[in-house]
Amino acid sequence: MVDRRPWITVLSHLVLIVGVLIVAFPLYLAFVASTHTADAIVQSPMPLLPGAHLWENYQAALFGSGKLGSNTNVMHMMWVSFVTAMVITVGKIAISLLSAFAIVYFRFPFKMLCFWAIFLTLMLPVEVRILPTYKVVAELGMLNSYAGLTLPLIASATATFLFRQFFLTVPDELVEAARIDGAGPMRFFKDVLVPLSKTSVAALFVIQFIYGWNQYLWPLLMTTSEDMYPVVIGIKRMLAGGEAAVDWNIVMATAIVAMLPPAAVVMLMQKWFVKGLVDTEK
Template identity: 90%
Template sequence: MVDRNPWLNFLSHAVLLLGVAIVAFPLYLALVASTHTAQAIVQSPMPLLPGAHLWENYQAALFGSGKLGSNTNVVHMMWVSFVVAMVITVGKIAISLLSAFAIVYFRFPFKMLCFWAIFVTLMLPVEVRILPTYKVVADLGLLNSYAGLTLPLIASATATFLFRQFFLTVPDELVEAARMDGAGPMRFFIDVLVPLSRTSIAALFVIQFIYGWNQYLWPLLMTTSEDMYPVVIGIKRMLAGGEAAVDWNIVMATAIIAMLPPTAVVILMQKWFVKGLVDTEK
């Protein structure tokens, strides 16, 4: 038992506040920069208080600033990012649930070999196998498509492992009771295992949605058409190269807008996310 010491409480809160300040200050600067003109941002020192150009900067970011060389705007890029993130998230969870269900509750030859083959892929991230994956996707004609952006990223060894570990803790009595009631394998899966896994599903949903939303390297290789740019690639395209001036106010406004969907997901599902990670009784 830790003694309640006022000085220790003060010190712990001070350390926490310092950590929050270090993490949040760059975000605050981005928010401030999105409310000023481009000329004001590049001046020294940079303004540390919000300016008067918030509405026009965010309107330019949302409905087209011309920095992409076309009428492509943040609204369309965020739609692409949302579709990609949702397909990756739902696909990962669905495939991982089914694969873990098969590994735990079915008997078939080389079952453990299949499990370890899935588990070994954790040692091969997308960056390592990106060239052969790109070759396969290109040969199938899936460049500049939602299928090409999502299908190679759907399989998840991590989620499969987590669901397998949880299914192993489900009492065998539930399986016997479902069998006595005449429930088949899929009925047991849908009516028993999926509801029991809802907190784990919620936690993985948050993690995988942010993972899909922040994808950069794979969309960078997959997309050559501006209509298929996710918002992360769109922000990179706004950073002009060479001696061309960068509208940092529009870039920062776009970055703030791009943060809103994953932030909303974390806030709305925070309770389920924490419960899925720390609860012992799911």
């Protein structure tokens, strides 16, 4: 029997409230800054209540061109980020599903060696191998392209490992039943394994989408054309160097807008995300 003490409940809720305030306060300040003029933000102390320039600042952030350190507006940058994130996410999940399927259900020489070779790439993230990767991509002529932004990031040892562990829990009787019914390997994969893996796919979709959306270092090297800037690079380009004035209200408005797609993905898929992480069948 759980001992329910009122003071423990109050303390736990107090800790949660303090944690939420610590996390949310910088976001609130960013939103407040996005509703004031640039002059009001640099005053001391900075206003802590929203101002009257919300629509003006967000319109300038989304559709302004030529005055934000770039000739491309934020809407186009967000489209580049969205396409990049979706291609990375879908590609990682598809490749990982097929890789795990082959490792678990097929017999071929050096199968475990192939699995451990994939697993060991966890120790070699793109930041470690960024120079040879950049050289290969450049020699293939994929600079300033969606292929160059996504293909080097599309493989995932983590997702392969998670799907492999899940496939190992699928009963052998299910495999035998599918074989008796005349299902081939790909039909068994499509009609049985993929539907069973939907919670894992949903959890990985959220993680990989945020991973793809927040990419900074690789797009920074890959893109020299403003037409291929993702929004994260666009925000950095808005911060003028030297003594040039920075429109912090526009920068903060852009940052708030850039947070909306990943936040929407998390909120819309929260149920599947949690279920995919804590599913007892795994």
